[in-house]
Amino acid sequence: SLYPQEVSLTNCDKEPIHILGKIQSHGYLLACDPASYKITYCSENIDQLFNKNVEEILGSQITDLLTNLTAEILKTVDSSEKMSPEQLHINGVSYLLIAHINEGNLVIEIEPFENPRDPFKYQDQLSEVVAKLNSVTDEQKMCDITADLIKDFFDYDRVMIYRFDENWDGIVVSEAREGHLESWLGLRYPASDIPQQARKLFLRQGVRIIADVKSEPVSIQALSGDECDNPIDLSISETRASSPIHIEYLENMNVGATLTAAIISKGNLWGLIACHHYSPKLVNYYQRQSCKFLTQVFSSQLVLSKANVLLQKVNRAAVLRSKLVEKISKDWNIHKGLTKGEATMLDITEATGAAVMLDDRIATVGKTPSEEEICGLVMLLKQGKEDLIVTANLSERHKVSDSLKFYASGVLCLFLSAAKKNALIWFKPEKIETVTWAGNPEKPVAVDENQRISPRKSFDKWSVEQSGKSDPWYDYEIAAAKALKENISEIILEKYEEVKELNI
């Protein structure tokens, strides 16, 4: 590792971001015991709303402070849900009051409620959006439409659809931005930019804003003494201040405000809608809920379309496989049946080349290495324990020739029996790709002389050539190959039985 042990990147995973004891300065926070109504926490700026200071408020009754509302709040808020917000007017200013219960505290947050929109008109627009999203099935189109819609609706300078890969690195797959901004489409960001506890919290919260990156967060005071000794859990709070590391990250990007919404597919974080504004920006609670709703519509549409595409592929592979079996059962020429004519073994996967090795004879279809090289490859693959080999990076497993790397960086190989004389093999070619990261991915953090970790300063494009890798093998391809192997084994067995009978 480039860094000393104590400041390894995993430290970022340890920051307890849900109990940092601060809120963003546009909001106000009060918390009380739900049974006694005694106020146990409040934010230091609370005196701006009520003509009382922190000392007077802590320990007093919430029912004395929010006289009209408290009964309502306490009636409606239950232990899991957030109460629907109440509008408040204090000194001629409109606010929204949002309450929830978490870890034994009734948490009340108050935030400014500026330029409320006509709720009916808004509803109409939302319905239009849902209809629009429902009408597309292509994943990329869906992302593009969603990015445009969110930009239209909430007017951030830049809206990105950000997708996580299997290592939690991320890529900007769609973008809507103001014309003068540089495009970030296709840029990658390392997993450490969003550590795992942040992703986890995020999955729970769904949508979140940072209204003003430059504003100083406001501390929370506790009745019990030092808040740090008995911190309040802000996991589902609306106004929770962000980790200073993330704030520094956004400052390094010159971002002034953000909105982030979780794209969830079957309970997992698929990606984010990441919105950036280059000055402060506060979207109110109702707007955030709309954004959450839109993101949910997008997420479910995404899951549906993925399931449909998969189903179509699975069906197609099954139909082709039965054609193959039918063909082979006619003349029992497995080599020819699998590699010649209209349907071949190539068609049940997305591979570009395939080979069958049977009775010491090879037949190929599509773009493959030479027969000699295929033999050599099978000798290599045979050495392992498995009778199914799946790799999208052959040169990572074996030292291979340039030609093998070129035609067969991706290999899906099934041995037909334990003796490993006979095999079905599919190939995918090497896909040389230039991957562009936002900053050097090897150095996602800087460490100062006090061993303090900070995010990287530069997000300048950093290109890396990626070689030796093919497209991945999808589960449906592996399943189709396995099913074909079963079919072929049965055919061989039948053939053997019949030959035996003829001999008698």
Ligand code: BLA
């Ligand atoms: C949080 N980092 C985040 C979040 C995003 C990113 C979206 C969640 C923000 C939120 O909840 O409001 C990262 N934002 C991005 C990326 C893009 C973007 C990749 O717009 C791309 C366009 N961050 C670092 C390093 C550390 C780190 C090195 O870069 C740790 C040492 C930490 N990021 C970090 C933490 C959080 C975070 C702790 C949680 C912030 C919080 O919710 O308090």
